[in-house]
Amino acid sequence: MPNSKFITLNDLQRDAEIAAYLRAANAQMKAIGFTEHGERHAALVAQIARNILAFLNRSEREAELAALAGYLHDAGNLIHREFHQLTGALLARDVLARMEMPFDELTLVMGAIGNHEESDGNPVSAIAAAVIIADKADVHASRVQNEDKLTYDIHDRVNLAARRSFVRVDAAQKSIALELEIDPTISSMADYFEIFTSRMLMCRRAAQFLGCQFSLIINGQRVL
Ligand SMILES: [Fe+2]
Numbered sequence: 526m527p528n529s530k531f532i533t534l535n536d537l538q539r540d541a542e543i544a545a546y547l548r549a550a551n552a553q554m555k556a557i558g559f560t561e562h563g564e565r566h567a568a569l570v571a572q573i574a575r576n577i578l579a580f581l582n583r584s585e586r587e588a589e590l591a592a593l594a595g596y597l598h599d600a601g602n603l604i605h606r607e608f609h610q611l612t613g614a615l616l617a618r619d620v621l622a623r624m625e626m627p628f629d630e631l632t633l634v635m636g637a638i639g640n641h642e643e644s645d646g647n648p649v650s651a652i653a654a655a656v657i658i659a660d661k662a663d664v665h666a667s668r669v670q671n672e673d674k675l676t677y678d679i680h681d682r683v684n685l686a687a688r689r690s691f692v693r694v695d696a697a698q699k700s701i702a703l704e705l706e707i708d709p710t711i712s713s714m715a716d717y718f719e720i721f722t723s724r725m726l727m728c729r730r731a732a733q734f735l736g737c738q739f740s741l742i743i744n745g746q747r748v749l
Pocket residue numbers: 598599609641642
């Protein structure tokens with residue numbers, strides 16, 4: 526009998542195995558000096574991804590699948606940072622199959638997780654495109670978990686300087702904008718461009734897949 530349960534983000538957030546995966550993924554990221562990649566990042570990316578598709582008037586189910594992929598996208602970091610998009614897709618398969626998710630939904634979620642990194646990802650579906658934009662939009666001071674200020678790297682500085690980030694979707698204008706408010710005394714615009722250029726180009730491709738123009742607005746100025 527085919528799987529047939531319509532899993533929601535709520536189901537994932539109550540699952541002990543997933544909670545353990547996200548804790549372990551973040552512990553490993555913290556150990557190698559990376560920014561927060563745990564439940565906070567997962568929940569935020571899930572909600573932003575869901576909102577992007579909802580605001581573009583996609584079906585409710587498609588928006589929920591984007592939330593599920595967003596929640597699980599970085600779980601592969603519990604194994605290793607490298608190839609975490611691929612290991613994460615396979616981890617998600619096991620969990621979601623156990624939860625009896627329909628196979629045609631499962632494949633969409635796996636494809637979205639497998640394509641979320643700018644090194645090799647592509648917006649292969651609306652769900653993948655939404656997760657890409659949501660993931661790159663999570664830039665915030667609360668992600669910095671390095672306790673030694675002397676060893677702050679460019680990622681720490683860029684996140685620390687970000688007071689606010691917001692994805693504005695306008696279906697009528699066919700536009701998706703990432704709005705950032707940054708403190709220029711903490712991180713320079715040059716830092717932002719160093720980190721953001723490849724990410725923003727990926728967001729642009731993702732927005733195009735969704736039939737939208739992408740823009741990056743920093744402190745009220747459109748920079749892309
Ligand atoms: Fe990732």
